[in-house]
Amino acid sequence: MSGYLTGVLVVLAFNVIAAYAVYLPLAAGQLNLGIAGFMAIGAYTAAYLTNEMGWTILPAVVAGGAAAGLVGLVVGLPVLRTHGIYLAMATFALGQVISAIFLNLDVVGGAAGYPVTEYAPPAAVFGLAIGVVLFMLLLSSTRFALYLAAVKGDPTVADLLGISVRGIQAAAFTLGAIVAGVGGGLYAHHFSFIEAQHFSVLLSVFTVLYVLFGGTQTVWGPLVGAGFFTLVPELLRAGDQYRYAIFAFVLILFMAIRPQGLVTTAMLRLRRRAGSAA
């Protein structure tokens, strides 16, 4: 595999992981605009553990995910009391605060960034991305996934059917934070350098775009969205600077035609029916 292709696929893998981190709370109707902050927690925690504590990469990345999940749970419980635009603003602010903390934390390099000594090869990144996709596919066959949709669709009815709406929302938020943290931890060890500026709101917004573009109705949406956002600009490279304009045009067109996202439940059912009829 050429270095270029490997590079593109690594970016795709990290984008897929990040997309699922956003998808989990979004599937329960919670927009987390601070996902970059949770990636930063995972990245800095894992990097600190391998750099300063002599841990190996695997447990350090797991610990990064756990740290992000813990912050997600502790912060998520009060933050999830807000809804809609207020929740988006609260998570946006949370992401900014986390990024600002690392920017001023000298023990992990502060504004100068933090070099990471241990290196995770592309195979590890691909392995994690495939693992996350398989985990999400498995999760989509559980009651938990059904309840995410129920809580998003009609929280009052979900509550009357005995479902703990806040419990499901908090679990989705925390699980999303864990996935982001694990992704961040591996990111730090693959690129061997992290800086707080990378985990900005722009990263969060782009990740949300992947998911909205791919669609939140099915577990395939984030995968398709992340794939589209990563691969299409590469395919348009021949168009030089025009590729950004072409990409923007395609994006607006898709959003206008399919505001519900590229992949929907109705589309999957149609394909399944066509498959069984054939």
Next chain:
Amino acid sequence: MSIAISVEGLSKSFAGVQAIRNLSFAVPKGGATALIGPNGAGKTTVFNMISGVYAADAGRIVVNGTDVTAMPSRRRIRTGIARSFQNIRLMPHLTVLENLLVGQHVRASSLLDLLTPFRLVPNHRWKREARAALEESGLGRYADETVSGLPYGVRKRIDLVRATLAGADVLMLDEPAAGLNPSETHALRDHLRALLGRGLTLLVVEHDMKFVDSICDNVVVLNFGEKIAEGPLSQVRRHPKVREAYIGVEEEA
């Protein structure tokens, strides 16, 4: 005679407007009771208070012997009560089967139930049970259809099946026959009779008096949030206050 739902001295006001005033009635177990009254009488408010959507300002609600007045709405279904909605509230993007699987939650709420990827298991017992309930109601062919694309009458019936799958023995049905055509109303009547035959208790809000007459043995009439009559429909029909509420008072010339 044992009581399924007992409401005592219930009151509720919204921004100074008294929606329910000192309301008391009882729903006997194993029968069908109708809550009727003109528009705005407070029928749906009573449903919302019993199911816990609204907290009562005063009074007491007892379901199957358990005082649920201060119980969070989420827990009330565990006392054996489930409800349907006046404006159908199914999850539109899910299939009929998925909606019913959500309805089973109260009987499948352990962590293991929550995280088992049971949908990968062909013919898993939860799916089998939901399909059987649909077949029994004559709705089997809709199992894998997305709810948003189904006719109104079918969605109404699915809302009812979802309520039954919660394992409740008391069902509160908010205008189950509203918007149904005659054949759908007929099918609904048969469905409700079958549920009564299985020993379930029904509390029904309904405007169609013919339908009420064919299902319910007891009627509670509300007007402006107060109970104005109670008894068999044939009796309450003749009650002067009921006639006044429905027809109005004739002014003297």
